[in-house]
Amino acid sequence: EQEALLRRRDGGHTEVMLGISRKDLGNQKVFVLTARDVSLTKRIKEELDESRERYRQLISRLQIGIIRTTPGPHYRILEANPSTLSLFGLEDESEVLDSDLFDHLEQDKSSSPLDISFDQDGIARELIFRVKKSSGQAVIASLSMIEGRDLQGKVTYIDGLIEDVSSQQKTAEERERLIVELQTSLMFMNQPIGSALGPFVSCEKTTQVKKAAELMSEEGTKAILVRDDEAMVGLVSDTLLRERVLARELPGTTEVGQIMQTPLIYVEDNALIFEAAMLLQEKDIDYLVIRDEHDAVLGVISNEELLDVHRYSANFVIEQIRAAASVEEIVQSHYRLSRIIKALNDSGAHARNITRIITTISDTVLERLVDMAIEKIGEPPVRFAFISVGSEGRGEQTLVTDQDNAVIFEDVDESMAGQVHDYFHRFATMICTWLDEVGYQFCKGEIMAMTPKWCQPISVWKSYFSSWIGESTPEDLMEISIFFDFRCLFGDHRFVADLHTHIRSLAQNQKAFLYQMAQNTLLFKVPIDFFGKLSVESNGPHVDTFNIKHVIAQIVGFARIYAIFYGLEITNTLQRINLLLETNAIKPELHQEIVESYNYLMQLRFRHQVKRIDEGKPPDNHVQINEISHMEKELLEKILGNINQLRKRLSLVGHNEIYF
Known part of the structure; x- marks a missing residue:
């Protein structure tokens, strides 16, 4: 056969394969010429070649490694994309082609021989290996493979x-380590108090305080028991020596019987440690005396020793942050937050308690960073307030949070204005940059104190709110509504009080503003269809999910609007709802519905975010439909129905709701 072009009657050409053969036709010998149209076949071949090239270009740009190998046991590498080369620490494809896959991998945390086991569908999923990199860098890799077969079913x-x-x-690994720590903590708290005792020291009540202090130093204890003959009658501690001897300037010859703490509080040695801790708290004392079943004294234990378990709690993280000498130390302490939140969420902690812990930690981070900034660039030239807005301003942060903050400072003469602005801009930029390093990402909308617009004197801030309340549209308020949820994190709280008074006076005379606020909140959609069933996104990057933040935003918006109208300065959503109930602005039934809905949604939000972290993904607010059980789905649909009723109330704002 020979390729050729046939000229058609219409002047066009057709690609063909010409064939010629000799035949006998009766007594004649003839040549038979055949022409087979191959234009479609060639077009398919060209498109296939183009498709292969596009495939090669695609895999070369992917951030995940893609390889093709021969069948086992050697798995000789036939193809590898650039991401695979980068993962292996190689630069040229020739360094990997024809090599065995296991030349580059070793079993992670195991001395067993390397092996790949395929299931009945010819797939091996998420096998964990350690990459052998020439640089010595430790890299853990997940490998998934699928067998390719020919028409006869043979793996090729x-x-x-x-x-x-x-x-x-x-x-x-960090999660497991923290779980061990928490388990250790719980085991410790459930041990008998007798197991935590060490040696104790005692002296007669006639012993001089100087001698008692020497005994305590020798034994390395912070307390000493006082005897009267053989009976223990009192206790002297470091604190008592400071308060009752040094502070009163008593002589060292004073007898311990004159300053001792009495009577003693006893607990049996078989009591659990957590029971002893509760007794210390209940009696508001620092020391307990431990005795056995025969009333013989076994030792003394302090609340400090008992509550050392707090290192596994949020309090320990907060203390570490307060004591941090550098931003790096704050980063290390803050890293534990997500695991603590998981432990709290798994144990059934209330959502408002979880948000309170997150808020307390973020406030502590900010306070320490402000102190560090002032230490670095000097004292502020005038009074100021570093404020938070949005979720942080409401004390409702989750594990998905960026920075929403601002600076308010005192009005000054024009002669000082440049100097003051320069100081606070430098000050705010330093803090916002550090916050980003700690884990509070820069705000994509640039609502941060480092943005000059949001670092202004009090007079400018008042003009902002006057403009927003008097002239904004719902679309404008979508961007700036978070500024109506603000609180002071550091500095002079009077600026915040002054702004609240200013807003209250304006809002009372600008009823149309509340209408605009309500319309802004209604821009968020409820993920529920006409039949009251949960509706999820059908396309885009978040298929089969719904945005739980947008759902909660409608409860937040409702509480914000009512709080502004009734002049409430509190910013937290649940506290606003509670105050609205107390002022008879809403009925008990509505209050209960809102509180229960909000709590459930926040609990679900935390659970989803912790799940994302466990999977090694950044936390977000897009809840997958398959994360929710059938019963949870029914409850969620009921809550979404309640929020739809709340939306109807919001749609009446400016007509006959709140005012007529």
């Missing part, structure tokens, strides 16, 4: 995906 090649999962492994 293996395609694989290989991905760096080092960060996910680190997160898993």
Whole structure:
């Protein structure tokens, strides 16, 4: 056969394969010429070649490693994209082609021989290996492979995906470590108090305080028991020596019987440690005396020793942050937050308690960073307030949060204005940059104190609110509504009180503003269809999810509007709802519905975010429909129905709701 072009009658050409053969036709010998149209076949071949090239270009740009190998046991590499080369620490494809896959991998945390086991569908999923990199860098990789077969069912090649999962492994290891810490803490708290005792020291009540202090120093204790003959009658501690001897300037010859703490509070040695801790708290004392069943004294224990378990709690993280000498130390302490939140969420802690802990930690971070900034650039030239807005301003932060903050400072003469503005801009930029390093990302909308517009004197801030209340549209308020949820984190709280008074006076005379606020809140949609069933996104980057933040935003918006109208300065959503109930602005039934709905949604939000972290993914607000059980889905649909009723109330604002 020979390729040729046939000229058609219409003047066009057709690609063909010409064939010629000799035949006998009766007594004649003839030549038979055949022409087979191959234009479609060639077009398919060209498109296939183009498709292969596009495939090669696609895999070369992917951030995940893609390989093709021969079948086992050697798995000789036939193809590898650039991401695979980067993962292996190689630069040229020639360094990997024809090499065995296991030349580059070793079993992670195992001395067993390398092996890949395929299931009945010819797939091996998420096998964990350690990459052998020439640089010595430790990289953990996840490998998934699928068998490629020919028409006879024979395995002819293996395609694989290989991905760096080092960060996910680190997160898993950190999670396990914290779980161990928490379990250790719980085990400690449930041990008998007698198991936590060490040696104790005692002296007669006639012993001089100087001698008693020497005994305490020798034994390395902070307390000494006082005897009267053989009976224990009192206790002297470091604190008592300071308060009752040094502060009163008593001589060292004073007898301990004159200053001792009495009577003693006893607990049996078989009591659990957490029971002893509760007794210390209940009696508001620092020391307990431990005795056995025969009333013999076994020792003394302090609340400090008992509550050392707090290192596994949020309080320990807060103390570490307050004591931090650098931003790096704050980063290390703050890293524990997500695991603490998981432990709280798993144990059934209330959502408002979780948000309170997150808020307290973020406030502590900010306070320490402000102190560090002032230490670095000097004292502020005038009074100021560093404020938070939005979720942080409401004390409702979750594990998905960026910065929403601002600075208000005192009005000054024009002669000082440039100097003051320069100081606070430098001050705010330093703090916002540090916050980003700690984990509070820069705001995409630039609502941060480092943005000059949001670092202004009090007079400018008043003009902002006057403009927003008097002239804004619902679309404008979508961007700036969070400024109506503000609180002072550091500095002079009078600026915040002054702004609240200013807003209250304006809002009372600008009823149309509340209408605009309500319309802004209604821009968020409820993920529920006409039949009251949960509706999820059908396309885009978040298929089969709904945005739980947008759902909660409608409760937040409702509380914000009513709080502004009734002049409430509190910013937290649940506290606003509670105050609205107390002022008879809403009925008890509505209050209960809102509180229960809000709490459930926040609990679900935390659960989803913790799940994302466990999977090595950044937390977000897009809840997958498959994360929710059938019963939870029914409850959620009921809550969404209640929020729809809340939306109807909001749609009446400016007509006959709140005012007529």
